Amino acid sequence: MNKARIEPDWTRALITVVRYAEGMRSTLATYLRADLQAGRRQGDFHYAHEEMAMSMVISATLGAMNLLVEDGEVEHADRIAAEMVLQALGVPPEKARRIAGLSLPGEAS
Secondary structure, three states: OOOHHHHHHHHHHHHHHHHHHHHHHHHHHHHHHHHHHHHHHOOOOHHHHHOHHHHHHHHHHHHHHHHHHHHOOOOOHHHHHHHHHHHOOOHHHHHHHHHHOOOOOOOOO
């Protein structure tokens, strides 16, 4: 999300590639599926259908990136998007808010 805000042309290209390049989608799907399955095994994620969960996460992420590129600044867009996706995957609201507020590796707090 931070890169989307800083480099809108890169973001537009990424959105196009993910939508239309099968190889990119399949690479992304491999990592996303592993994350969803790990979250389910740990008892954090609760979803009815894995493929639908994958589609929802990808769509929400691309949609949030597109919002930043097309509509400009949305304060804390990364955290808002992460919190909403986590809740959609069944994480309780307070826990989702806490997780979404954590700094990413290499990111200053």
